[in-house]
Amino acid sequence: MSEYRTPSFANSTSLVAMREITMKLRSKAFLISTAILMLAVLASVLVGGILSASTSKTRVAATGAAVAVAEKVPSLMVTEVDSVSAARHLVRIGTVEAAIIPDDERGFGVSIVALDSIPQSLVSALSESPRVELLDPHAINPLLAYFAAIAFGLVFFMSAMTFGTTIAQSVVEEKQTRIVEILMSTISVRALLAGKVIGNSILAFAQIAVIAGLASIGLTATGQSSLLASFGPSIAWFVVSFIFGFIMIAALYSATASLVSRQEDVGSATSPVMILVMLPYILVIAFNDNPLVLAIMSYVPFSAPVGMPMRVFLGQAAWWEPLLSLAVLLITTTAVIALGSRIYSNALLKTGARVKLSDALAR
Amino acid sequence: MLLVDHINRSFGTKQVLHDVTFSVDSGRMTGFVGANGSGKTTTMRIILGVLSADSGSVLRDGKPVETADHRRFGYMPEERGLYPKMKVAEQIIYLARLHGVGPSVAQRNTATLLERLGLADRADTPVESLSLGNQQRAQIAAALVHDPEILVLDEPFSGLDPIAVETVQGVLTERAASGVPVLFSSHQLDIVERLCDDLVVIADGSIRASGSREDLRAQYGNSLYELVAAADVSWIRDVKGVTIQSLSGHSAVFKAENPDAAQRVLRAALERGPVMRFALQEPSLAQIFQEVIQ
Numbered sequence: 300m301s302e303y304r305t306p307s308f309a310n311s312t313s314l315v316a317m318r319e320i321t322m323k324l325r326s327k328a329f330l331i332s333t334a335i336l337m338l339a340v341l342a343s344v345l346v347g348g349i350l351s352a353s354t355s356k357t358r359v360a361a362t363g364a365a366v367a368v369a370e371k372v373p374s375l376m377v378t379e380v381d382s383v384s385a386a387r388h389l390v391r392i393g394t395v396e397a398a399i400i401p402d403d404e405r406g407f408g409v410s411i412v413a414l415d416s417i418p419q420s421l422v423s424a425l426s427e428s429p430r431v432e433l434l435d436p437h438a439i440n441p442l443l444a445y446f447a448a449i450a451f452g453l454v455f456f457m458s459a460m461t462f463g464t465t466i467a468q469s470v471v472e473e474k475q476t477r478i479v480e481i482l483m484s485t486i487s488v489r490a491l492l493a494g495k496v497i498g499n500s501i502l503a504f505a506q507i508a509v510i511a512g513l514a515s516i517g518l519t520a521t522g523q524s525s526l527l528a529s530f531g532p533s534i535a536w537f538v539v540s541f542i543f544g545f546i547m548i549a550a551l552y553s554a555t556a557s558l559v560s561r562q563e564d565v566g567s568a569t570s571p572v573m574i575l576v577m578l579p580y581i582l583v584i585a586f587n588d589n590p591l592v593l594a595i596m597s598y599v600p601f602s603a604p605v606g607m608p609m610r611v612f613l614g615q616a617a618w619w620e621p622l623l624s625l626a627v628l629l630i631t632t633t634a635v636i637a638l639g640s641r642i643y644s645n646a647l648l649k650t651g652a653r654v655k656l657s658d659a660l661a662r
Numbered sequence: 663m664l665l666v667d668h669i670n671r672s673f674g675t676k677q678v679l680h681d682v683t684f685s686v687d688s689g690r691m692t693g694f695v696g697a698n699g700s701g702k703t704t705t706m707r708i709i710l711g712v713l714s715a716d717s718g719s720v721l722r723d724g725k726p727v728e729t730a731d732h733r734r735f736g737y738m739p740e741e742r743g744l745y746p747k748m749k750v751a752e753q754i755i756y757l758a759r760l761h762g763v764g765p766s767v768a769q770r771n772t773a774t775l776l777e778r779l780g781l782a783d784r785a786d787t788p789v790e791s792l793s794l795g796n797q798q799r800a801q802i803a804a805a806l807v808h809d810p811e812i813l814v815l816d817e818p819f820s821g822l823d824p825i826a827v828e829t830v831q832g833v834l835t836e837r838a839a840s841g842v843p844v845l846f847s848s849h850q851l852d853i854v855e856r857l858c859d860d861l862v863v864i865a866d867g868s869i870r871a872s873g874s875r876e877d878l879r880a881q882y883g884n885s886l887y888e889l890v891a892a893a894d895v896s897w898i899r900d901v902k903g904v905t906i907q908s909l910s911g912h913s914a915v916f917k918a919e920n921p922d923a924a925q926r927v928l929r930a931a932l933e934r935g936p937v938m939r940f941a942l943q944e945p946s947l948a949q950i951f952q953e954v955i956q
Contacts, residue, residue: 306733306762314759322747477743481804484710484737485760487729648712650741 308493311486315494316501323465323502333506336457340513348521357421360386360398365409369399372424390414397421441588447530447612448587451537451605454510456580458541459548462503463576466495466549467556467569470643474560479647488644496549503545507538533612536621537604540628544604547632548576550639557646558654568653579605590615598624600631663687664727664812664843669708669718677867678704682718684862684872686812686843691835693858694847695951701867702847703740706816709845710737722812733761736810740817740847742801746790750781750800753789754807761808768807775803779829795823802830806837813837815846819853831857855947865955875947882950887924889914890939891931901927915943 306314323329356376361369362383369377378395380386386398390412397418402410411421473479482491511534518527551572559568579602586592587609596606597616607624610616638660646659664686671679679701686692696702707713709720711732720727744753751772758768776782779799789797798821805815818834819827835857838844845862848854854861855875862872871878889895890913898914899906903923907915918924924942931937945953 306760310762311760314756318756322745472745473743476746477739477741478745480707480712480739480741480743481737481757482760483712484732484735484739485757486733648707 306486308487308490311490312494312497315486315491316498319465319469319495319498320502322469323499329461329465332461336506337509337513340510341517344514344517344523345521348517348523357397357418357424358395359421360389360395362386362398362400364401365399368409368425374424375421387412399425443526444587444613445584447533448583448609451533451608452580452583454507455537455541455544455605456576458503458507459545459576460573461506462499462545463548463552463569463572464565465502466499467552467565468562469495469499470553470556471559471562471565474557474647474650475562477650483647488647489640492550492553492640492643495553496546499549500542500545504538504542507541511538530612533608536611537608540604540607540621540625543625543628543632544600547600547628547635548572550632550636551575554639554642554646554659557643558656558659560650560653564653575601578602582606583609598627600628603628663723664709664845665721665724666705666709667719667721669705669715669720671704671708671713671716679708679715679867682864682867682869684869686845687860688843689838689841690859691838691844691846691857692860692862693854694845694862694864695849695851695854695947696847696864697955700864702864703816705864706737706739706814706845706847709814710735733808734811736805736808736813736815738801738805738815738818742798742821744789744797744800744804747788749786749788750792750803751776751785754800754803757804758807763808771807771809772803775807778833779803780826794821795826798822799826799829802833806833811842813842813844813846815844817848818846819848819850827853851947851951861947861950863951863954871950871954878950879945882945882953885918885920885924886943886945887916887918887927888939888941888943889916889927889931889937891934892936892938893934895931897930897934898927901930912938 357374358376358378359369360378360380362380362385366377366379369375378389380389380398383398383400386395386400389395390398391414393414396413398412399409400412401408404410407425409425411418411425413421473482515527518524552569555569555572556565559565579596582592582596582602583605586596590610590613593606593610593613593615596602597610597620599606603624607616607621611621642656642659645661646654649658666682666684666686669679669682670677682701682705694702694705704713708715709727711727711729722731748756754772754775755765755768758771759765763771773782773785776785779802781796781799781803784792784796784800789800792800802815802818805813813834815834818830822830831853834844834846838859846858858875860872860874861878863870871882873881886907889898892912894911895914896909898904898909898916901923903919904927905917905919907917909915916927918927928937928940931940
């Protein structure tokens, strides 16, 4: 017995966490879905890069004296043709977006031939423009804001769902197979719960980190590093608030799952938590152009991990606001963990019918 | 020695344990018997700290058992369960590590136990692919892998085939012989009878009898004697202090109100001729159990 030592709370917790991680990494379904997610992120960055690179060049046909004029404009990809009729032909069959042909009548020296609409960007590229002064030069392109909203919302929603469900299933597996009784006689219920939450949190953060890393490398590689720079601070806040937000959600998932004893009942037991996870996703997509809704979202603990990074990205948050929101989140997370572990430890031994929430809280 | 001291426990308004008191001595196999719902599992859960008692305490060598002590207990719950997707050896090592056993000792103990229980060739099989009997053996390995200082086993023999029962009996008696107090419950009274040194009988949440098997036999035996003689024995009817249970020609089973009455019968029989057999019938555990819980 000399080799025996009483395991500390940290010891037990890390053993439980390690088991959660090992078992999850062994699941083929998890590995495949992760690989698909990674590919999707990488693909969307690459496709975005290719699209933005190709839209920057407008294909035009030019002939005669117009060739020299067209080649002075850097955003044009010029195809030189022999005659005006050949240029018109290329426009008609869609090989080029427009043709630039010599025309001395209006003093420009050239005129533009297009198919069915006025090519505004080409017109302005060939025109003298007055100087323009922007009063709010840092405003974010609404399309980019929309893209950011989807990105933050989706990543939060997907990770919280994936790993929240994993925790819920793991809790019920132990209850359903009754191994929980052996576990409870060996380590404290708090260590068991903490190990589960920490193990799955590590997996969730690792997944998010890999996604963020892939997106950064992809953006840099495709020459979109200016985009990366504008996302930087908001991604940092996203990661920090995700850590605490996810721990809170994990505690909720384990507490609600502990109320039931069969895998079939996990879905219905955890559905209130799932709605809490889905709401910020829906709200941020619907209201990413509404500062008031975003401001409220950025302080409500459940949506703060999505709402606050969004406001940081849009430049709507003062420097102290993310800190305040994080403090609110931290306090809520602590309270939820206390409540969750109470429900969890009271409900664990009650197998059979679904445990009432009031019973789980009572004793 | 483990002492369960005046434990009370209620679930809601229903009191399921009333002043439960008994001891499990070191190096002894203590059988814990009672009908379904009599409080065996609740008592065992309280010993293991899975449930708390409303009042009373569990003492080990005179000191209250604390949370850290439970890790030195081996427990096999009535409701069996291991992780279905984990491999047998991996899982048992994991449980040993949770009990505070170092990695190399955990591996060594697991290998030894699986060998002993005839599961060595299944070490890398996921538990869900094992037959029920083998799952049960794995469960026993899980209860023993950390060399527990106290063993509490809820129905360790249920679901085992006769060969496995032999194996498990062997493993448990070894542990007891090395000084570990072993408390086990069972519905199979014949196994308890064969295996236990001490017995605790519980009914409706109260301990009805406890003590060594011999003491209980003496206490609750109904003093039945058997006599087989060369000649007809119907004369026994007239001996004082004796009640006939059954009588057929040369043999009789009778109840003596005290040992002297039985000896009077023996002397009278010898006076009449040869006596082939005269014996005190030991009551079976089943009989004691019936008598105690009435």
